Amino acid sequence: MQHSRRRFLNYLAASPALAQQAAPPVAATPADALNVLDFEAAARKALPPAHYGYLAGGVDDDVTLRANRLGFERLQIRSRRLMDVSKVDMGVELFGRTWDTPIILAPAGSLNAFHADGEIAVARAAAKRKTLQILSTVTTCPVEEVNKARGEPVWFQLYAPPDWEKTKKLVVRAEAAGCPVLALTVDRPGPRNSETEYRFKKLDSRNCLSCHPTGRFYDRKPMFAGMDMVNQKHTNPGMNWQFVQRLRDITKMKFILKGIEAAEDASLAVKAGVDGLIVSNHGGRDSDAGRGSIDALPEVVAAVGGRIPVLMDGGIRRGTDIYKALALGARAICIGRPYLWGLSAFGQPGVERVIEILTQELDLILRAAGTPRIAAINSGSIVRR
DSSP states (O other), rough: EEEEEEEEHHHHHHOOHHHHHOOOOOOOOOOGGGEEEEEHHHHHHHHHHHHHHHHHSSOOOTTHHHHHHHHTEEEEOOOOOOOOSOOOOOEEEEEEEEEEESEEEEOOOOOOGTTTTTTHHHHHHHHHHTTTTOOOOEEEEEHHHHHHHHHHOEEEEEEOOSHHHHHHHHHHHHTTOSSSSEEESSSSOOOOOOOHHHHHHHHSEEEEEEEGTTOOOOGOOGGGGOOOTOOOOOOOOOOOOOHHHHHHHHHOOOEEEEEOOOOHHHHHHHHHTOEEEEEEEEETTTOOOOOHHHHHHHHHHHHHHTSSSSESSSSSSSSHHHHHHHHTOSSSSEEEEHHHHHHHSSSSSHHHHHHHHHHHHHHHHHTTTOOOGGOOOOOGGEOOO
């Protein structure tokens, strides 16, 4: 009996029909994608190996990268019945403005590495889908041009160089451009060990020095124009709470911290007068601590106690993931890799389609769970498996 079963399983494994099902065709257009994960294969096909490796990898063994996804699998949604779900309201309020959905495009650097239109394509997609966008300090297009493409100012993510005057120049420029919110990244204190990226680089036959000459990284980043960045870094390992307060005092922008994962730090942030937090582990690209953002979210929300909004990023791939994060207390969520896959494969239409898919999936689960309004989701909407 056991021998027959083994033979049958071997037959199934060798079946051409099943092989076809296991490896569906790569999406040729944005409309071909059934979910956002379909864009990953299309992005891998479109990108040079080194660029795909930079996008795909975490650090060390990619344990934290996987933890960001696995955390969602431990949560289950409790569905209510006989609730009127004929109309759905996905609106969320952030700093006095209401957005149509809780989906935010997270900051990501060097987008021209993924598509020639880079941040401009993302800004236009965000404008068309009425979606909030956060721009990275290491953007390949200046904030003023991104704002013009977006039709209104975006939020600005800050990597603070060790030199205070350079940090101050970045903040002043973002505020002068009209950016309403400054998001200081605090989860990149120093170098990282990006093994997956390095392995993909070995598969790339191009001469990378033609685009990335040694020592020229910051010269090609428009937000550092006019600054002497020779032998400089864009992250500051010396940041502390006094630095946060000092930064808070020089800007009228709303000021949030991106990268908080512990209750103690959340409490200190509130004490320091921070306006909001983003629970994040840098998409698994900072350290291989092994804890997913969704697992860190509850303690941060509890420590804040509703005094300031808490957002989160890391591992969001489905509308159900968004729902679970909202149930654990996130006001909104940020996506990174999904829209970058769409950008890499198809430019602006790819980003639009990613936003569209996640919005549709969130609409479906809001109806299926019997919570037609974002405000109706609470901790009782989920259980831990």
